[in-house]
Structure formats: C-alpha cells, structure tokens
Amino acid sequence: MKAEYVQVQIELPEHQKEVAIALLASIGFEAFEETEQGLIACIGRESFEEERLNNMLEVVNCTSFRTQLLPPQNWNATWEAQYPSVFVDDFCQVIPTFRQPRPGFEHCLIIDPKMSFGTGHHETTRLMIRMMRQLDFSRCRVLDMGCGTGILAILAAKLGAEAVTGIDIDPWSYENARENVQLNGSGPIDIRQGDARSIPPGEYDLILANINRNVLLADMPVYAQHLKAGGKLLISGFYQTDVPSLLQSAQALGLRHAHALKEADWAALLFEKTRN
Template sequence: MSLVYLEYDFKINPLQPATDILIAELGEMGFESFVENETGLLAYILKSEWREDILDNLFVFQNPNFKISWTSKEIEQQNWNAEWEKNFHPIIVGDRCMVRAPFHEAIEVEYDIIIEPKMSFGTGHHETTHMMLQHILDNDFQGKSVLDMGCGTGVLAILAKKRGAGYTEAIDIDEWCFLNTEENVERNNCPDIKAFQGDSSLLDGKKFDVILANINRNILLEDIPVYVDCLKKGGTLFLSGFYLEDLDAISSKCAAYGLEFEKNLDKNNWVAAKYVN
C-alpha cells in the first residue's frame, strides 16, 4: 500500500534567500522532501505527520521582504525517483570532487561520489553541504576518526573516508536518512562507515579526531557541549546549517567550551565554520 503524502506548492518572491530559509524551517516541522522550481518550492510531508497548525509561526512568513503563498494537495508516493532525476544535477566541488546520481555519466575527478538522494538532505547542492565538502577537501583526514552528525545522505562521511579517514560514524535522527546513508555507503565502497539512527545521546563515551555537524542553529547550540566532550585533544569541529548572522552566537558557544575559531566559508549568507581545540 502506498504512503499518502501532502504536497505543498509554495510560490516565492524573491526566490532567495526565502527558499533556503523555508526549507530549513519546514525540515524541522517534519517535511521530508523538497523540489525547487522556477516559481518556488514543492515540499512533501507524510499525511500522518501533518497537523492543522504546521505552518503557523514560521519565521520566513514574518519577513515583509518575502511574498509567499501556497496550495496543498494529497498525493500517493509514486514516480518520485523520476522527479529526482529531473531535478538532481551533478555538481563539482573545488574541481576535485563530483557528487552525482547513478544515472549521471562519470568524469575524471579525484573523488567521484555517487548519491541516490531519495528523500534525504545532502546531495551537495545546498550551500551548507557544498561548503562542508570543501572543508573536507581543504583539510587532512588521513587516519583520523570522524563523526558525521546529521548525516543526511552520508555524503560528508563518504568523502572523509575517501580522503583517508580511519574509523568513521554517520548518525541521523531520521530513519529515511539512516537507511539512505547505509545504501550510499555501500554504493561508494565504504563499508566500514558505521551508520546509526539517533541523536547526540548516542555519543556518550565516544571520542573523535574530527566532528562534522551540518544541522541547524538551535540543535548546534544545544549539542556543542556534547561535541566538545567527544572531541580528542587537538581535534577539529566543523559546523554548518546556520546563517552569517548566527556565526557570533555559534563561535561564542564554542569558545565557552574551549574551542578556538579558525576560519569560515560563506555562500549566499550560509556559513560553514572550523573550530579547533
């Protein structure tokens, strides 16, 4: 029996940064998949997860610079792979890493990553994932233990492993993401990446040389103390999923727990920052 979803068709003007903000907020409300188009965004949520007030009090609707309207309809889960194929294009990061779907033709690059995105976040198209991939390319992962927290498709863990990482874990609270990560880990011949479903409570007693966390501002601020506790001396913490205006708050929280800000990348007001202890 097919699962029943609700499709929200958002008309957005101007498209950015409103679309990115809306995706981030809807993700926290339980929406599982997003397809950007010329007029805005299609967003999908299981009917069983929907509630009448689900769009109430979203921050993006309060901004007078954004004009957003929407309609919704009930659909069955069908032909979604074809929809992904129409909208998922391969990307190149730093001229060294290609992230593509199985149906894309490979080209000669140092790191070729094949991702079947399905409903999971993390194809490399979003600014935060793209910048985190760039951080991985720019830093030494050889032999280091790595945690990919909020792993989505598992793309960050996969590139870290291809860059020579040692023991690697990938954790996501969402079951779909967890299962998708397991599939993508196998697809990219990285079977020793350990995938788990859960949150930061799974980290008790664990230690890593590098932690990658691409989630959102509120969860990062809540979990930074946990990450610091899991970081080995001389370790590195990469954080993304927040906006430039949130960087001071994130950096202050890291500093309060003994981490030093080293650098950040930014793209379209999104940030990916590096901290060391």
C-alpha cells in the same frame, strides 16, 4: 495508467520552509523544491484536500498558495532528467546512480538522495566539502553528526579516515546513508540512528556537523567532550548572522576558531580543541 499530480506553489520565509515540508509530508505530499519565494510541493490528485492544506499552512502563518494540475507523465524519468550532478571545484563530484561521472575530479561520490539532506546542492554541504579538502583525514577517527545521506562520512572515508561514525535522528536518513555507503564501497563507516546521546564512547580526531544553529548550540558541549585535544570540529548549517553566537559558545568550551568560509548567506566554521 500514469498518475496525475497537483502542484502547489507556496510563498513563505526561509525559516519556515523546514517546518512546512514536514507538515506537508504528514498529509501526503511527496516531492518538494525550495525556491526563493518559498516552496513547490506535489501530491497525488486523489490525495489532495485543499482544506487540509489550508489548516497545515496556517501553522506557519501562510495562507497564500496556488495550485496547478500537472498532466500525467513518467515522473521518475522526468525527475532523473532534471536532477543535476554537483561539482565542487575540481575536488569532488556528487552524482546519483543514474549519472555517469566526469573526468578531472579527485573524488566521485554516488549519492541517491531519496528524502535525506546532503546531496551537495545546498550551500552548506558544499562549504563542508571545501573545508574538508583542507584537512588531513589520514588515520583519523571521524564523527559525522546529522549525517543525512552519508555524503560527508563517505568523503571522510575516501580521504583516508581510519574509522567513521555517522549519526542521524531521522529514520529515512539512517536507511539512506547505509545504502549510500554500500553504493560507494566505503568503509569502515558505522551508521547509527539517534542524536548526540548516541555518540559511542571515546574521543575523535575530527567531528563534522552540518546541522542547524539551535542543534549546534545545544550539542556543542557534547561534541567538545568527545573531541581529542588538538582535534578539529567542522560545522555548518547556519547563516552568517549566526556566527557570533557560535563563536562565543565554542570559545567557552576551549575551542579555538581556526578558519571560516561562506557562500551566499551561509557559513562554515572550523575549530580546534585547545584543552581537555
């Protein structure tokens, strides 16, 4: 028998979406879609409790939502049919295991997302991929902080990196990244669970970090310590309005601003370390 689901449409601002998703997941919601107005979330009918939903949404100052009972259907088949591949110029295509690659792209990444960030659908992931296209990864030691699905670590390996370390604090992302590394036959990639304190000893030629502004500002001194002189730091995960504070922090650490890209309201920045 196919399960019935309750779909909840929630109106809330952009900066509250991440918190709302975490809260909803903690009370049994299983699937999420970000919209311009807020979120769409789904939960099994037998697990839905409107009072618990109200209590959770009060935390993010949101009490406006609509519910809809969805008819039973094969949700895996529906999700697969609606899940799009991602094409970044003619450089890179990102596909799940149930899609076939298209010809005409330099690189193909097989990414099964599960609950991790980094499928190429978000602007910041695409910005990182476009910036990576312009860099020379050959014989480089690379660190990918907040690696999510492992998408950037895998691409770095395909671009010729000598060794890649990916780190994410989330246990789901840690497991998902390891699975995606195997799917792509990529190596050598070392996936670890943790934060900036988990960075292995030594220096890196390239550090990638697609994380939010606050984490970047807090951890940038650690990244600078682990970056070789002349090494590069590529970051995204923030709005264009956040760029001035990130530039100021980087300059104080001896990181020279080398390049920038933007898509919609999002931005990516490239820095080069000018001193030890």
